[in-house]
Amino acid sequence: MRAPRLLLPALASVLALLVAAVVWLNRPSGTPPPVAATTDPVAQVERGAYLARVGNCAGCHTARGGAAYAGGTAIGTPFGTVYAPNLTPDAATGIGAWSSDAFWRALHDGRAADGRLLAPVCPYPNYTQIGRDDVADLHAYLRSLPPVAQPNRLHALRWPYGTQPALAVWRALYFRPGTPAADRGAYLVGGLGHCSACHGQRNAWGATGGALDLRGGSIPTQGWVAPALDDPREAGVADWPLADIAALLRTGHSPQAVASGPMALVVARSTQHLTDADALAMARFLKALPQRGTPAAPSPPPDAATLALGARLYERHCADCHGAGGEGSPGAVPALAGNRAVVMDAPDNLLRVVLGGGFGPATAARPQPHGMPPYATLLSDAEIAAVVSFLRASWGHRAAPVNALDVNRQRGS
Ligand code: HEC
Ligand code: HEC
Ligand code: HEC
The missing domain is CATH 1.10.760.10 (Cytochrome c-like domain)
Incomplete structure (x- = not known):
């Protein structure tokens, strides 16, 4: 009878330690870095509009046929369906009452204004790398939109996936707040452009290997595979001229390839709007990615x-x-x-x-x-x-x- 008597307290302390670790790893990060003073609010809104396109916020937060950024889009995941919320400045149903710091915490920490942990379907594991000033510009742009009164829909995730404890454990395992990359191409690909949200390889819990995981993977529930950007046999572009890579991003066409399906949507909604300089910065980064050399395994023909x-x-x-x-x-x-x-x-x-x-x-x-x-x-x-x-x-x-x-x-x- 001795062993069980010792076992229970031992298990209880292990459990307490794990809970403490999960809570510690989900602690709110401190005061956000200061925002550079803006002298020209019109220019700030314009910058924010550009960044929103590069981040393709409307791709999820604008429903087909719905008001811009008013949310409601159903997004299928292996764990159930989530609905993108209303980002217009309506105080009751949108984010009109959110402070600039609260908005920063959503993108940087994946935490709503009321402290609720957000599902990583919003690609904050990437957006956490967006710089403070860019987040402020995004916020200024969203605040300039007409407010739309449209209540958010409740997610339909299977138990326990949508619960706060499940999200806390997931985040303890797979999410750390990030810092902006110094290289513009890495900043755009890994952060705002969130290419790894599709081109990363997801594990059973839906986590990629990080913001610059571009090993390729299947897009859950859509039947498409986002090919590896680090493999010349899939979507690697190391041997393409820079101008062709930029052309694929800007027009969806290059002499080597066309963008189809989900990638065609990314081009139409997001990357076609890249400035020349940003398209080239992304292209340079993609071209320089170390490539895997997996040789093709030739297969016998069909009968x-x-x-x-x-x-x-x-x-x-x-x-x-x-x-x-x-x-x-x-x-x-x-x-x-x-x-x-x-x-x-x-x-x-x-x-x-x-x-x-x-x-x-x-x-x-x-x-x-x-x-x-x-x-x-x-x-x-x-x-x-x-x-x-x-x-x-x-x-x-x-x-x-x-x-x-x-x-x-x-x-x-
Ligand atoms: C792939 C789809 C997707 C993209 C792209 C996306 N979001 Fe989201 N976003 C969501 C979903 C889904 C939620 C809800 C998460 C939850 O409730 O746990 C969300 C939540 C949010 C929230 C919290 C709002 C609230 O009321 O709780 C903010 C703020 C936000 N997103 C801002 C943005 C911004 C800014 C961008 C572009 C830079 C963006 N999102 C791009 C899907 C997306
Ligand atoms: C919503 C999912 C999604 C996102 C986000 C996404 N891609 Fe793709 N991408 C795909 C899919 C699916 C394909 C395969 C279909 C095709 O070839 O167009 C693809 C193909 C590509 C190709 C290969 C084109 C070809 O045919 O050789 C490149 C290059 C590429 N993506 C770059 C990017 C970059 C850079 C980003 C980030 C700015 C990005 N993708 C973001 C889904 C996505
Ligand atoms: C009316 C002209 C037309 C016909 C007929 C047609 N295609 Fe296509 N196909 C296209 C065009 C145009 C595209 C490029 C679409 C795009 O940009 O996404 C395309 C794209 C494709 C692609 C994707 C190529 C890539 O790089 O991603 C494949 C594969 C393909 N077609 C196969 C077929 C097969 C197989 C058939 C017959 C069963 C067929 N096509 C019939 C015009 C056609």
Whole structure:
């Protein structure tokens, strides 16, 4: 009977220590750094408007068809759905009553004005690196918007994920307040631009390896994979000219690639607005990222019948636009021969494009991009698998075939 009597107090003290550690790691950070005095409020609002675009705040905080920044957008996560809150200066339902310091704590500490811990769906693990003056400019911009009275929707997260203790434990494990990076490119990619929110590799608890984790990963609940920015076989751009990288960010098109799906939205809502200097700073940073040298593992082609069916379907449905040899047509339709999006290990994006079709981002540079029709209703799972497997085994490609089940799984997501 001795052991249990000692065990209980021992367990209790371990538990108390863990709770103390979680509380300590979630302590509010002290007084925010001082804000530089602004002499020109109009210029400050303009700077804030630019920063809000670079941070793509509207991407989540403006609902489709809803008032700007009034929130309400449903965002799916593996743990349930969250709803972006109202950021307009309405005092009752928005953040009109928030002080400048309270707003800073939201972005820097992930803490609401009432002290509530925020879900990291708002990418504050990145925004924590935004400098104090930029946060003040963002706040000034949001305060300049027309107030919209729209109450926030309650999140629909499965128990216990949305609870404050669960968030506190998550934050103790995975979140530390940050400081602004000195290099402008790192500042934009890791902080405001929050590229790692998609291009980072998330663990089972939804945490990436940090603000500059760009190892690539699947975007939960959307069926897209954000390719690795540190791998030349995926989305690494180390061997692209700087101007091409900047062009991809500014227009969604470069001689090497087009932005599709979630990346097309990022370009349309955010990166097309980058100044030349900022687009180049990001490009320089991405180009200099140390690249992984994982060699491609060549895969045997699909069986002859599948290959023949794929070739026939390609000829009938795709060759008019993409060319008999997959050469595309420069400036209008991307080449499929030698295209990384076609041979990437994970076929998810490829399947999404063929099923759903799509447009590149509409940008000031390209208001009416060429489109690609959807094939979801025109072709069966087996036919889409065949044409995609044909693409992955033609023109020197050696990527693994996909099967009808893979296609069916993509239809579901
Ligand atoms: C990927 C989607 C996403 C992006 C991008 C995003 N947010 Fe959020 N934001 C959210 C969600 C979801 C919440 C709610 C979190 C919660 O309640 O726990 C939130 C909460 C907030 C809050 C707290 C508001 C409140 O009433 O509690 C502020 C302030 C905020 N975001 C500001 C911003 C700013 C400024 C930007 C751009 C620099 C931004 N957000 C970009 C999704 C996003
Ligand atoms: C909302 C999720 C999301 C965010 C945020 C995001 N990306 Fe992407 N990105 C994607 C997806 C998905 C793809 C793959 C589809 C494609 O190729 O366009 C992609 C592709 C890319 C590519 C490769 C394009 C190609 O086809 O070779 C580059 C480069 C890139 N992203 C850079 C960035 C940078 C820089 C940022 C931050 C400013 C960023 N992304 C933010 C989702 C995202
Ligand atoms: C009407 C012309 C047209 C037809 C027909 C067409 N495509 Fe496309 N396709 C496009 C355009 C334009 C894009 C670029 C869209 C964008 O910018 O997102 C594209 C993009 C793609 C991409 C993505 C390339 C990348 O770099 O991300 C793939 C893969 C693709 N098409 C495959 C196919 C297949 C397979 C078929 C036949 C089943 C097909 N396309 C039929 C015009 C077409």
